[in-house]
Amino acid sequence: MKKNILITGGTSGIGFNAAKNLVKNQDNNLILIGKNINKGELALRKLKEISNNKNVSFLKCDLSSLAEINNFFKVNKFSKLDILVNNAGAVFFDKSFSKEKIEKTFALNHLGYFLFTHFVIKKNLIKKNSKIINVASGAHWGVDLDFNDLQMTKNYNGWIAYKKSKLCNILFTKKLSQILKKDEINVNCLHPGFVQTNFGSNNNCFMKLGIKLAMKFGGININKGTETLLYLIETHNKITGEYFYKGKVSPSSNFSMSKINADKLWNKSLEISAKYL
Numbered sequence: 001m002k003k004n005i006l007i008t009g010g011t012s013g014i015g016f017n018a019a020k021n022l023v024k025n026q027d028n029n030l031i032l033i034g035k036n037i038n039k040g041e042l043a044l045r046k047l048k049e050i051s052n053n054k055n056v057s058f059l060k061c062d063l064s065s066l067a068e069i070n071n072f073f074k075v076n077k078f079s080k081l082d083i084l085v086n087n088a089g090a091v092f093f094d095k096s097f098s099k100e101k102i103e104k105t106f107a108l109n110h111l112g113y114f115l116f117t118h119f120v121i122k123k124n125l126i127k128k129n130s131k132i133i134n135v136a137s138g139a140h141w142g143v144d145l146d147f148n149d150l151q152m153t154k155n156y157n158g159w160i161a162y163k164k165s166k167l168c169n170i171l172f173t174k175k176l177s178q179i180l181k182k183d184e185i186n187v188n189c190l191h192p193g194f195v196q197t198n199f200g201s202n203n204n205c206f207m208k209l210g211i212k213l214a215m216k217f218g219g220i221n222i223n224k225g226t227e228t229l230l231y232l233i234e235t236h237n238k239i240t241g242e243y244f245y246k247g248k249v250s251p252s253s254n255f256s257m258s259k260i261n262a263d264k265l266w267n268k269s270l271e272i273s274a275k276y277l
């Protein structure tokens, strides 16, 4: 059966490696999203080298920008999805801002998932009986959220901002899964493990090198690091609203399990993105 699968951040790391596996099945129609056109074209070329599946496309969108996401859905058309993978993410050790002047970690890693998914649903671009998979992280452990300062205006720390954004991914998964239960759309999230990817490469040389070395000596290879995502893409069951690690439902932090926190994050996210909904 034909399947339409959209992967944000599908041009590198975990997203691209998932695409490399999925492209081999001629029934899969893949849509990859990234902000860099050259990387998108390179990814398409590489995928075409390993398979003669013609149903692969790249669409550009800077997912840290609310306006760009809004515009993306005005200018692009694609068939209804069977699977949406929200995966594009990054860490910003130096505080930076999106085009809308929103702190960039929160903008890309959380609002990017939130707004992109909002439009997929609003524009009726996802089938009944489908899946949304959010790539979160074990980095969510050990932090909470200040709902009055989600963008860390005080005492910004890039790593803590990243951890908080990954906590947002789990809370978003919990809330969205409740909303979409009636449509039989399963929403789950995952921790891929500490994986050798290009993660961190947008930072200064010192931080980039630090992450590369940590990955080289402490990280798992990309195939191992894509296993849980592929498991969620390929497995059919009724599980929804869960956090997966190593192919299994796993515990996540107490903060991430709170319905009150999920509701608060949802309402704040609606407030912040109101102009672009």
Ligand SMILES: NC(=O)c1ccc[n+]([C@@H]2O[C@H](COP(=O)([O-])OP(=O)(O)OC[C@H]3O[C@@H](n4cnc5c(N)ncnc54)[C@H](OP(=O)(O)O)[C@@H]3O)[C@@H](O)[C@H]2O)c1
Residues within 6 Å of the ligand: 008, 009, 010, 011, 012, 013, 014, 015, 033, 034, 035, 036, 037, 039, 061, 062, 063, 064, 087, 088, 089, 090, 108, 135, 136, 137, 138, 191, 192, 193, 194, 195, 196, 197, 198, 199, 200, 201
């Ligand atoms: N690697 C790990 O150990 C690890 C562990 C836990 C969770 N994760 C999560 O896994 C996900 C993928 O990370 P990765 O490790 O595969 O990193 P990666 O190799 O750096 O890939 C990141 C992907 O996100 C895209 N992206 C980044 N900024 C974007 C933007 N503003 N707009 C659109 N696309 C953007 C990149 O595309 P462009 O090149 O076009 O920007 C790239 O395709 C992230 O959500 C990360 O938090 C990773």
